Amino acid sequence: MPFPLRATISFSSRSPLKLLLHFSSVQYLKARPPFSSPPATPSLFSRMASGGQTxxxxxxxxxxxxxxxxxxxxxxxxxxxxxxxxxxxxxxxxxxxxxxxxxxxxxxxxxxxxxxxxxxxxxxxxxxxxxxxxxxxxxxxxxxxxxxxxxxxxxxxxxxxxxxxxxxxxxxxxxxxxxxxxxxxxxxxxxxxxxxxxxxxxxxxxxxxxxxxxxxxxxxxxxxxxxxxxxxxxxxxxxxxxxxxxxxxxxxxxxxxxxxxxxxxxxxxxxxxxxxxxxxxxxxxxxxxxxxxxxxxxxxxxxxxxxxxxxxxxxxxxxxxxxxxxxxxxxxxxxxTFIILLIICLNYICSIDFKIVNTGGVIVNG
CATH class of the missing domain: 3.40.50.720 (NAD(P)-binding Rossmann-like Domain)
Structure with missing residues (x-):
């Protein structure tokens, strides 16, 4: 029989994952694009991400x-x-x-x-x-x-x-x-x-x-x-x-x-x-x-x-x-930064200590 496992995960208020989700939700990395717009579209980039807004x-x-x-x-x-x-x-x-x-x-x-x-x-x-x-x-x-x-x-x-x-x-x-x-x-x-x-x-x-x-x-x-x-x-x-x-x-x-x-x-x-x-x-x-x-x-x-x-x-x-x-x-x-978010999440999850408890042979998270 497979060994019954249960993975219980808890996050502190300052865990990397919570901080990551916070930065994502407030769009911490909003920035003006590196290129200015060409004459054909003079206001395009100024309309994008201007004033800290999406x-x-x-x-x-x-x-x-x-x-x-x-x-x-x-x-x-x-x-x-x-x-x-x-x-x-x-x-x-x-x-x-x-x-x-x-x-x-x-x-x-x-x-x-x-x-x-x-x-x-x-x-x-x-x-x-x-x-x-x-x-x-x-x-x-x-x-x-x-x-x-x-x-x-x-x-x-x-x-x-x-x-x-x-x-x-x-x-x-x-x-x-x-x-x-x-x-x-x-x-x-x-x-x-x-x-x-x-x-x-x-x-x-x-x-x-x-x-x-x-x-x-x-x-x-x-x-x-x-x-x-x-x-x-x-x-x-x-x-x-x-x-x-x-x-x-x-x-x-x-x-x-x-x-x-x-x-x-x-x-x-x-x-x-x-x-x-x-x-x-x-x-x-x-x-x-x-x-x-x-x-x-x-x-x-x-x-x-x-x-x-x-x-x-x-x-x-x-x-x-x-x-x-x-x-x-x-x-x-x-x-x-999509992939950065995924990699940080994965690295953090892989570093978690899993608690092993009896769940009838099913692997679940907390």
């Missing part, structure tokens, strides 16, 4: 995934005059999936500013306007010596489409030095019984199968010193009760990143991930209820969601050989 988005809802950036209010911030490029990616060729909007657009723009030649994918007929806006932005920011950016329409949930994307990029540029697997969808469902097989298949095809397939074809054109960066999510670590299938795909991306890093280490190709917290992207109004959009990001200790430009430099760091040459198999967490 930022509230206007209630809004889009009816279809993956969402459209150009109709969001406020527009997500993909650029900043405060970002200072240093030619870290000069001469590199990058392919970014899902680069038409959100984090993908900000990553593409930072890469171009750093001297890279950039290609990105988008979903045709659903994201045409956003893709054209991104192309225009990249062309204006292109550095001397870099080739013109290209946008490749493709539904990456299917192997043949992934192969064609890689072929088009290689035909245009000759190789791929940086691959960013970033395409994603998400659907909020209150109960697992509402997730259809069709939705589950679509979610996994877009969010993780495409990562496998694009990587498989791109590797033929990637040499030693190249790198792969996969976009996962804070939800892979903390979970999300209404994004079950999305969370499962993001957890799979973390495992894929670690395994692929081991697989490619001998070839000199680095593989890392970025796990953003709540970021203001088209996925939010296209998957959440209006009232949830209005309060998006308020649960973060910093008191707000982030803008894409606040995440994109993480990708630049991982793509830069001088900065990250010895970093592989890792995940960066730009999430407003």
């Amino acid at each position: 930022f509230t988005f206007p209630a809004q809802k889009q009816d279809k995934q993956p969402g459209k950036e150009h109709i969001m209010d406020p527009l997500p911030q993909a650029t900043s005059d405060d970002y200072k490029p240093a030619n870290k990616l000069q001469g590199k060729v990058a392919l970014v999936t899902g680069g038409d909007s959100g984090i993908g657009r900000a990553v593409c723009h930072c890469f171009v500013q750093e001297g890279a030649t950039v290609a990105f994918t988008y979903l045709k007929s659903e994201e045409d306007k956003d893709a054209n806006d991104t192309l225009e932005l990249l062309r204006k920011s292109k550095r001397d010596g870099a080739k013109d950016p290209i946008a490749v329409p493709a539904d990456l949930g299917y192997e043949e489409n992934c192969r064609k994307v890689v072929e088009e990029v290689v035909n245009a540029y000759g190789r791929i030095d940086i691959l960013v697997n970033n395409a994603a969808e998400q659907y909020e469902r209150p109960c697992i019984t509402e997730i259809t097989e069709e939705q589950l298949d679509r979610m996994f095809r877009t969010n993780i199968i495409s990562f496998f397939l694009v990587t498989k074809f791109a590797l033929k054109h990637m040499k030693e010193g190249s790198c792969i960066i996969n976009t996962t999510s804070v939800n892979a670590y903390k979970g999300h009760k209404q994004l079950l299938d999305y969370t499962a795909t993001k957890g799979a991306i973390v495992a894929f990143t670690r395994a692929l890093a081991l697989h490619l280490a001998e070839k000199g190709i680095r593989v890392n991930g970025v796990a953003p917290g709540p970021i203001w992207t088209p996925l939010i109004p296209s998957s959440m209820k209006e009232e949830e959009v209005a309060n998006f990001g308020k649960g973060v200790p910093m008191g707000r969601a982030a803008q894409p430009i606040e995440v994109a430099p993480s990708y630049v760091f991982l793509a830069s050989t001088p900065d990250a040459a010895y970093i592989t198999g890792q995940v960066i967490h730009p999430n407003g």
Whole structure:
């Protein structure tokens, strides 16, 4: 028979966990973002977290995934005059999936500013306007010596489409030095019984199968010193009760990143991930209820969601050989301290002395 256990836990008024929860509830770490806003959105950051208050988005809802950036209010911030490029990616060729909007657009723009030649994918007929806006932005920011950016329409949930994307990029540029697997969808469902097989298949095809397939074809054109960066999510670590299938795909991306890093280490190709917290992207109004959009990001200790430009430099760091040459198999967490909260809780709970009492073979807490 299993040994009957009962774990009884009590917290003092100044225990680390209570202090942690206190800091979270009063949003102790509220701070102004590090970037000032560009001319196109002069009041965005001043509206966010100003005066020690959390930022509230206007209630809004889009009816279809993956969402459209150009109709969001406020527009997500993909650029900043405060970002200072240093030619870290000069001469590199990058392919970014899902680069038409959100984090993908900000990553593409930072890469171009750093001297890279950039290609990105988008979903045709659903994201045409956003893709054209991104192309225009990249062309204006292109550095001397870099080739013109290209946008490749493709539904990456299917192997043949992934192969064609890689072929088009290689035909245009000759190789791929940086691959960013970033395409994603998400659907909020209150109960697992509402997730259809069709939705589950679509979610996994877009969010993780495409990562496998694009990587498989791109590797033929990637040499030693190249790198792969996969976009996962804070939800892979903390979970999300209404994004079950999305969370499962993001957890799979973390495992894929670690395994692929081991697989490619001998070839000199680095593989890392970025796990953003709540970021203001088209996925939010296209998957959440209006009232949830209005309060998006308020649960973060910093008191707000982030803008894409606040995440994109993480990708630049991982793509830069001088900065990250010895970093592989890792995940960066730009999430407003979400993971810090989880780690502190876990460390504290693991340090607790458990009292063992008879409970009939069931492990419970106090």
